[in-house]
Amino acid sequence: MSKASILLAAGIALGCWNNLAAAASDEPIQPVEPAVVKEPAKVELGKKLFFDPRLSRSGAISCNSCHNLAMGGSDNLKASIGHKWQQGSINSPTVLNSSLNIAQFWDGRAKDLREQAGGPIANPMEMASTHELAIQVLNSIPGYRAEFKRVFGKDGITIEEVTGALAAFEETLVTPNSRFDQWLRGDKKALTVRELAGYELFKNSGCVACHNGVAVGGNSFQKMGLVAPYQTDNKAEGRAGVTGKDADRFNFKVPTLRNVALTYPYFHDGEAATLTQAVDVMGRLQLGRTFTPDENAQIVAFLKTLTGDQPAIQYPVLPPSEDDTPRPEPFLK
Amino acid sequence: MSKASILLAAGIALGCWNNLAAAASDEPIQPVEPAVVKEPAKVELGKKLFFDPRLSRSGAISCNSCHNLAMGGSDNLKASIGHKWQQGSINSPTVLNSSLNIAQFWDGRAKDLREQAGGPIANPMEMASTHELAIQVLNSIPGYRAEFKRVFGKDGITIEEVTGALAAFEETLVTPNSRFDQWLRGDKKALTVRELAGYELFKNSGCVACHNGVAVGGNSFQKMGLVAPYQTDNKAEGRAGVTGKDADRFNFKVPTLRNVALTYPYFHDGEAATLTQAVDVMGRLQLGRTFTPDENAQIVAFLKTLTGDQPAIQYPVLPPSEDDTPRPEPFLK
Missing domain, CATH: 1.10.760.10 (Cytochrome c-like domain)
Structure with a gap:
């Protein structure tokens, strides 16, 4: 485990709003590795x-x-x-x-x-x-x-x-080679000044406390509505449904931000239609911070650099059913 | 237009039950050509x-x-x-x-x-x-x-x-190189004796009167239920809805039989689940002939040789929506 990872893990244990990246010598996000197909x-x-x-x-x-x-x-x-x-x-x-x-x-x-x-x-x-x-x-x-x-x-x-x-x-559906990963690997021209400013803000304002690691998320459960409650009609209870603990109510897995420009709408209820909305809500409810429109736009510019190479998929030709294959029943009452 | 095509066209005009193939010097079915992508x-x-x-x-x-x-x-x-x-x-x-x-x-x-x-x-x-x-x-x-x-x-x-x-x-979605097309092009080992017997029966019993040409169909409108009426709950009127002519009632475009082993279920109402059923109904209703189980199986064996090379499709990566893209409305009342 790298020093950065240990600090991050400790930070997550203390709470998601900690500003960890500033304390870490390495970047808190690591590049996606290409898939190694063994079978x-x-x-x-x-x-x-x-x-x-x-x-x-x-x-x-x-x-x-x-x-x-x-x-x-x-x-x-x-x-x-x-x-x-x-x-x-x-x-x-x-x-x-x-x-x-x-x-x-x-x-x-x-x-x-x-x-x-x-x-x-x-x-x-x-x-x-x-x-x-x-x-x-x-x-x-x-x-x-x-x-x-x-x-x-x-x-x-x-x-x-x-x-x-x-x-x-x-397991093969990984998306290496995003512009951000190119930057992480040393190509300092891969990001614009504005995108880099967005990344700095992403780190300094605390987003990175939960959205870190290779997937920029996906590695912890956190409460949706930490500083202020999240209002939703969605009935999902989150992690509490698995652990049975009331303390886990509205705890959800932090979603990956990899390819986030492609995976709209956002949040477990899909209520944030745009990245701008999502960044605004996250700032206010998770960090207690209202990003200015320009700050928001900088973070969004950074997030758009997380789109990696999409998996190259040869569309399959499926083996046909036989006479005795159970038939689909789309309209059965 | 080849001699065979002219004879076939004349035969179709006279009625779909004519046994034309026997009179033609060439085969009444031609191979599918690979797609030529110009743009x-x-x-x-x-x-x-x-x-x-x-x-x-x-x-x-x-x-x-x-x-x-x-x-x-x-x-x-x-x-x-x-x-x-x-x-x-x-x-x-x-x-x-x-x-x-x-x-x-x-x-x-x-x-x-x-x-x-x-x-x-x-x-x-x-x-x-x-x-x-x-x-x-x-x-x-x-x-x-x-x-x-x-x-x-x-x-x-x-x-x-x-x-x-x-x-x-x-237009690029053609399926050349079926085993039947290999046979048409001169590879006499491409079909088994039984498949070839099925093809002869397909020709001699009159199926080929409607199912001919490159697509083994698709090139004429014919009445569904020619010798005996076709019973269905389906409300489609066929060609009459386009021409307004009562004579075109239950006239449908003859479907291609290319890749027919993959395109179950069959007929405009999808009521024939298997090729065996489809061949049986076609024989009785269109040709006034009840195929024996062995004859039916021979024809089915031939039909399965019509599966060509499926188009090689690199699954696309679609350009993402923007903030002002109208959102989908799957559940709007």
Whole structure:
């Protein structure tokens, strides 16, 4: 653990408003490393599953529906559209760089990507299938049977293999080489003076206390509405739903700010439509500071430098269903 | 026009049950030619638009939702899911090889891909936007403004440019090199004896009278239920809705059979779940012939050889919305 990391960890324990970066000799944000693909066949299988709407009851919703890799790994909606157009209860977080998260979902109820991947498939509000049905569908498709066998070395597809392949694919969805990372790596011309001023303000005003590390967030749970309460109609309780502790009420995983220019709208309720709004609310509610319009704009300029190279995705061709594949039921009463 | 084509055209005019292939010296089906991309920048722009759900009111439905290039250019649903989960009125035809169609939509109401592309965007049952709103959205996005200017050489985006780019992309979505095309081109080992027997039966029993040409269909309108009436709850009237002629009732564009193994379910109402069912119904209702199970299986085996190379699609990264981009409204009452 670097000196900066230790200081940051200590700072987070003390509270998110501490100004840590100024005390650290290194930058509090580290560059995203390119993905190292160790199991390409598993990743390729995971990609197919990620794009396959047959994992949903309707045959129309895939992982990519709410975590669209054409749109920053998100759906750019306040709340996602689930089975039969049900309104999601929380904003879909980006899948990009999600392997760097301390845990998955806003409340961290899944410990890793593999555990996460099983959730939406069986959530009646989301893909509305069951693990049993999803496996029955996949096992009925010769192309998948063969591919799972190649990857996992045995007959018969299991949900653990499905979520393992999905996680393996998602681990490749990192976004290196943002202009900010180029700057971190020593290219001092990669940022404009104004963007750099925004970064300094981001550090000096305390944003960086929670938004730090490789993912510029994603590594702690913090209370939404620290200095002043956050007003929302959204019913999410945050971390308290996992720990059962009242002290964790409205504690949410700090979202990554990587690619934040692509992942609008913001916050767990998606109520901040723009970065300007998000920075303003964060300043007032988390830091007790009202940024001037120019300060706000500087921080926004910095945030826009966090857009990295988006994953290069060859759109998959999915193996076709067979006559005995359970058919989608989008309109079943 | 080849001798075979002339004979076929004459045969179609006389009625779709004529056995034409036997009279033709050439094969009644021609290979799919690879796409020749003349305007790559326009095609690339069209690809972005094809995958962009912001052309819909909800921000969630793109062209690719119902014409999924991972699934044979179709959605593999009986009826598509439109805005607010409305049930579509007709099965989504594949976009693959659609440039070879005599006209677009099952009833041919759009003369070409460009005219087609404007339809779903503004259809309240489908993407439920308007051309005005779609243009407002695109014009608000700097990435699109720049790209349209590069492609069309002027400021300001028009719906004609949008549909033109979409059509240019769709024209590239051809599927050459199927095993059947390899056979047509002289590789006599490309088909098994059984597949070839299926093709002979397809020709000799009269299927080929309507399903001929490069797309193995798509080049004429024919009555659904020629020998015996087709029973369906689907309300589509077919070509009569376009021509106003009662004689055109239940006349539909003959669908292409290219990639038919991927484009289930079948018929304009999507009521045939499998190729076996589709071949059986076609035999009885269009040809007055009940295929034996073995004959049916032979024809199905032939049909499966019509799956060509699927288009290689690099999944696009869409330019992000700006603060003033009209936001999607999936849940607005």
